[in-house]
Amino acid sequence: MCRNIKTLFNFAPPATDDEIYAASLQYVRKVSGFTKPSKANEDAINRAIEDVAISTQNLLNTLVTNAEPRDREIEAERARARTVKRFEIE
Numbered sequence: 001m002c003r004n005i006k007t008l009f010n011f012a013p014p015a016t017d018d019e020i021y022a023a024s025l026q027y028v029r030k031v032s033g034f035t036k037p038s039k040a041n042e043d044a045i046n047r048a049i050e051d052v053a054i055s056t057q058n059l060l061n062t063l064v065t066n067a068e069p070r071d072r073e074i075e076a077e078r079a080r081a082r083t084v085k086r087f088e089i090e
Contacts, residue, residue, distance in 0.1 A: 012069035024052040
């Protein structure tokens with residue numbers, strides 16, 4: 001899975017449209033193999049990004065959990081700690 005796609009479900013506050021778009025963009029780039037599509041493929045890629053973003057928003061709106069919403073700052077700190085451990089950064 002692409003490391004740039006972040007978990008978007010069950011956060012307080014909920015995922016923004018920009019976060020959903022960024023995840024959709026990363027997904028379509030990964031699946032298509034294009035980071036910068038040609039003019040011939042640009043419309044298809046942009047449509048795909050929009051379709052994935054809409055589907056993602058629908059999914060997030062439909063999911064249900066009994067767990068407490070996660071805090072973005074705590075999750076970011078955990079990610080930084082994993083990075084330090086992974087790369088042995090001081």
